[in-house]
Amino acid sequence: MTVDGFSDGWLWWAIGVAVLVPALLVVLTEIIGALTRRGHAAAKPLRLLRNWVIPAAALLALLAFAFRSDAENAWPRVVATVLGFLVILLLLSALNVALFSNAKEGTWRERIPTIFVEIARLVLVVVGLAILFQWVWGADVGGLVAALGVTSIVIGLALQNAVGGVISGLLLLFEQPFTIGDWLEVGAVQGRVIEVNWRAVHIDTGAGIQIVPNSTLSGASFTNKSQPRGAFHATTTVKFSTDDPPHEVVALLEEVADSLPSRATGERAAADYLGAGAYSVTLPIAAPSLQQQALSTYLAWLWYAARRRSLALDGDSTDPLAEPARLAAALDVVAPTLHLGEAERELVVATSRLERYGTGEIVQAAGRVPREVRFVVEGRARVAVEADGGLIDIATAEPGDYVGQTALTREKALAAAVAADVLTVLVVPVATLDKLVAARPMLAQEIGRSTELKRKLAAEALAGVSLAAAPPARPVRGR
Helix, strand or coil, X not given: CHHHHHHHCHHHHHHHHHHHHHHHHHHHHXXXXXXXXXXXXXXXXXXXXXXXXXXXXXXHHHHHHHCCCCCCCHHHHHHHHXXXXXXXXXXXXXXXXXXXXXXXXXXXXHHCCHHHHXXXXXXXXXXXXXHHHHHHCCCCCHHHXXXXXXXXXXXXXXXXXXXXXXXXXXXXXXXXXXXCCCEEEECCEEEXXXXXXXXXXXXXXXXXXXXXXXXXXXXXXXXXXXXXXXXXXXXXXXXXXXXXXXXXXXXXXXXXXXXXXXXXXXXXXXXXEEECCEEEEEEXXXXXXXXXXXXXXXXXXXXXXHHHCCCCECCECCCHHHCHXXXXXXXXXXXXXXXXXXXXHHHHHHHCEEEEECCCCEEECCCCCCCEEEXXXXXXXXXXXXXXXXXXXXEEECCCCEECHHHCCCXXXXXXXXXXXXXXXXXXXXXXXXXXXXXXXXXXXXXXXXXXXXXXXXXXXXXXXXXXXXXXXXXXXXX
16 A cells, blocks of 8 residues: 555555645745845745745645545645646736846836836736636636727727827836926926826925826926936016116126025026116025025115115115115114214214115125124124024124124124114224224223124134034043
């Protein structure tokens, strides 16, 4: 009986299944455990191999070879069909790991939409099952394939508009001409992309969400303002009087543009004279989302700066600050600070002027030797030191206070002064201030104390930044 079993081969199959299958499962379990701890994607197909494919193959081997079941019996065919289906899934899972699990950023494997992968997987499963049924059961799948083809054509013709939109969406997802967060300009629609799906693109215009069908995007041109990455350039056109010297106007336009807080780091603005008093200005800003804000701030600051330079923006150079009554009222505000007598008051009136700054404009830059001292008449100014590419406030200049007092000692300003709101200042030349100090020694002492106080506040602020940026000290352990 035993000899017959070995000679017929069925006993060898039974022993092989009983011994090799458990050993293989143990080896696969160890490998899967190691891959899982490393977070490797190959653990998934190996888990499918261990839990399903090997047990199904062992069962088929027992039925077909060890137990010698009749080939016409339904059970071996059922098990063979299940095993074939599991092998298809295993191959697809392994292919997915090989192609997409370690795809590098920017390659076609990383950019391909998931829906493409799912459709390809479905097609391969259907084709594999058709071949499997024809091989195991002898089924004629030719008629089924033909029927499915005809049905697909009929459905495609009936839904060609909807299918066209879907295909356009899939192509956009695959090509990826834009990503979430990019700024698009599609005809009259302009805004930030907040969602992309197979049917449409959702654009936040600031006034609402505009839904643009993918078929519209694929059939028309659009502008991705976020590509290439880097500075975004906004352009505007302004006009001055034809009596204004073009080189002075160009210098003013570029100076104001370069002082914008939204200017891209390392980029410079450009201005060109177009003739007939017209000028084109290109503003390099950090992102398209800042375009409207940057243009609004630029045009507002340009209005103030043009009045300070007596240039006729939009053909108008009139400034209410030039009225004598405004200067007299400003002297009433700063007279206690300057200890003005009648003679000194006349000197200041004859040599000084009023200036106005828009909110956020730099009134006095740090690191430069001031030629004038500015006394606050209306509004407030922030006094700040530069650190880590930003400004740290150390004081506030109220009406009667002043900035730029290092002009007296011909030293560089330690701190910058920035208009906290619409600011009006009385600009006193350093030569006039020298005469006032000579006549009022107490004024020199007060300005000196103010300079020392600001120097101390600046040093404390910079020390605080250095302390915050320093790495924590390691404790010293004694032996």
